[in-house]
Amino acid sequence: MFNRLRGIILGLSVLVFCFPAYGNEISREKIKGLDEQVQEIKSDVLDIAEELNQLEEKLLYPSNTQVAVFVSLVSGETFLLDAVEIQLDGKPVAHHIYTFKELEALQKGGVQRIYTGNILAGDHDLLVSVMGKSQGGADFQKMERFKVNKDVGPKIVEVSLAAESITFKDR
Numbered sequence: 001m002f003n004r005l006r007g008i009i010l011g012l013s014v015l016v017f018c019f020p021a022y023g024n025e026i027s028r029e030k031i032k033g034l035d036e037q038v039q040e041i042k043s044d045v046l047d048i049a050e051e052l053n054q055l056e057e058k059l060l061y062p063s064n065t066q067v068a069v070f071v072s073l074v075s076g077e078t079f080l081l082d083a084v085e086i087q088l089d090g091k092p093v094a095h096h097i098y099t100f101k102e103l104e105a106l107q108k109g110g111v112q113r114i115y116t117g118n119i120l121a122g123d124h125d126l127l128v129s130v131m132g133k134s135q136g137g138a139d140f141q142k143m144e145r146f147k148v149n150k151d152v153g154p155k156i157v158e159v160s161l162a163a164e165s166i167t168f169k170d171r
């Protein structure tokens with residue numbers, strides 16, 4: 001009788017210990033499947049967000065009135081750029097204070113889109129103000145005024161900054 005009871009208890013123990021192992025395998029498979037689904041959903045959401053950003057830009061800045069202003073540093077410049085302010089037709093449209101990493105990227109040849117907006121065709125006044133420190137550590141501020149001629153279609157304006165001058169490329 002004792003052997004029979006012992007056999008029943010042993011059999012039940014084996015069954016009890018087998019069920020959690022089987023349950024863990026199923027839940028791991030389910031978790032793995034859920035992880036894959038979550039990753040697919042994340043990817044889809046990122047794709048949709050990118051498409052929405054492109055659509056938003058097309059709707060907010062139609063190509064016939066769009067103007068984009070880009071900022072870059074002249075190659076080899078060593079001055080420390082603190083901030084840039086852009087005024088278009090006497091109205092401030094952009095102001096940016098640069099971090100060390102942003103300045104480093106500009107010094108390595110990077111270009112920053114500082115402003116995107118809408119203007120009508122014709123001549124427009126562009127005022128660029130640059131604040132920074134010279135290589136010797138002295139503060140400086142430089143302002144230049146340019147004329148932007150906007151035709152039908154998108155307009156790209158590049159402003160190249162140097163310690164001595166600000167140059168303007170109209171594209």
